[in-house]
Amino acid sequence: MHPTTPCGLYVHVPFCSSRCTYCAFVSESFEETKAEAYVQALIHEVNLWGAGGDSEISAAGIPFDTLYLGGGTPSLLAASQIERLLGACFQRFVWHGSPEITIEVNPGSCNRQWLKDMLSLGINRMSLGAQSFNDQELRKLGRPHDARAILRTFDDMRAVGVCNISLDLIAGFPGHSISGFEQSLQTAVFLAPEHMSMYLFELKEGSPINNLIARGQEQPPDEDLAADLYLLCCDFLARHGYVQYEISNFSREGYECRHNMKYWRDDDYLGVGAGAHGLIRDRRYWNMGDVEAYLNCLTEGALPLEHVYRMQGQDRFREAMIMGARLVKGLDLGFLGGKYHVDAHAFVSETLCDLEGLGLFEIDGDVFRLTEKGRMLSNQIFCRWV
Ligand code: SF4
Known part of the structure; x- marks a missing residue:
């Protein structure tokens, strides 16, 4: 039996132009040849799932109503690659109602024509990874863009007609300050995106900043400051018309992220791409996180599942x-x-x-x-x- 509530489809693109200092996600340097091989592998994986999936997990016939292209930096892919990828997703899966289709965009990673192309492919929501509007903070976070690039990409999105934009901010990293965060919040609400996510900085094992802290070359994050910044953010955004609907997420009414709601509402979701996770009925799985292993597995015609297990009632x-x-x-x-x-x-x-x-x-x-x-x-x- 398949779930009756439509599922979400998550597509992971693990390439970035450089590594942020706080990053512990599955991501590696962008190279055109590898990116093309990866897109072909993704399409192959989508086809395998569309044809039935695995003996333990079947995705055939499951209705979907959200698609989320995340990363990494999916906006590094060419429009033609995204067209082929979405084409496979639309063709191989059953779609229900008016799907929400989101792509994550890094500031400065694309131009107006690319954004226009995304709209014409059916993408109707863009998530802009701003993180901060302060250049010094952006450098500390290892972001590959400055504040002007955020403003330019945001303007480009509006100019081509993107009417559902989410903006990400990060708070509580080493050296962050109340005044610095207030400046970012003020600029963010001035831009008036429909949705905002605010993530508190987390020290992740394997991230470059974690190594610096371990060697005493960077101060550890201040938990009290993080709590103050969190409360400041909730209060500030509420005063500017954003409704908090989740611990880290705020939106104008009606602009909650439908895809992420599936995770919070215990709905099923299928993940494709290196390191992607999925949950279909009582089966949880995740894919190989190593991009080479992921590519090799699909070259051999098999789903790149690293681990599949049944979630018993209590666990789920x-x-x-x-x-x-x-x-x-x-x-x-x-x-x-x-x-x-x-x-x-x-x-x-x-x-x-x-x-x-x-x-x-x-x-x-x-x-x-x-x-x-x-x-x-x-x-x-x-x-x-x-
Ligand atoms: S953009 Fe995201 S995935 Fe890429 S390096 Fe930065 S934090 Fe990691």
Whole structure:
């Protein structure tokens, strides 16, 4: 049996023009020849999934209604490559309603003609990785662009008619300041994107900045400052008409990211590309993260699955709790408990009894939701549900 709620399709493009200092994603340097081989492999993978998938996971006949081209930097691909890739996705999968189709764009990585081409291919949402509007901060983050490039790409998007733009900011990295962040927030709301994501800096193993901190060449991030920046952001964006709908996401009404909502609402999704993850019914899988291994596997005609396993009821229930509690409006304990045959109220009481009364969460009938304080300290709750 297949899921009845339409699924999301995530397509990973692992190439970047340079490495950001905080990056621990699957990404490598962009090279034209390799990028072309990768696009061909992606199309091959899409075809394999469209033809039925794997003996353990079948994607045949599943309806999709969102597609997210993420990375890496998908905006480094040529329009003709994206056309072939989307063509395969549209042809091989069943599409439902009016799909949301997002592409991540790095500032300065494309021109107006490319953006126009994206619109004509059916892309209707663009996510611009600004991160900061301060050149000094951008250099510290190792971003390959300056603030002017963000403004130029944003203007180009509007000029060609992109009417659903999301803008990413990052806060709390070593050396970040309240005044620096306020400057970025002010510029961001001046541009008036429909959606904003604000990610708190996280130290990831393997990232260049982590190595610098370990060697004492960079100061560690300040957790108190990060908490202040988070609250500042929530307050600032609320005052400028952005509704917070998830721990890190804010939008004008009606512009929530439909694709990401699938992760938070416990819907299924298929991931294609090196290192991509998927969840189809009770099967979770992830692909090989090494691009060479990914290419070789598809050359041999096999899906590049690195790991597939069945998520038992309790495991998927816990994951659904963690993802659902990220939503500001909370999650429905009755619904999730019924879906996974778990007494969800008892689960919350058992796992969070010592946190009751601290103002981190509230329960209203079947609805469990984090308070603002709880969203800021969400890891203290989620670590009990892993
Ligand atoms: S753009 Fe994203 S994926 Fe690429 S290096 Fe920077 S953080 Fe990593």
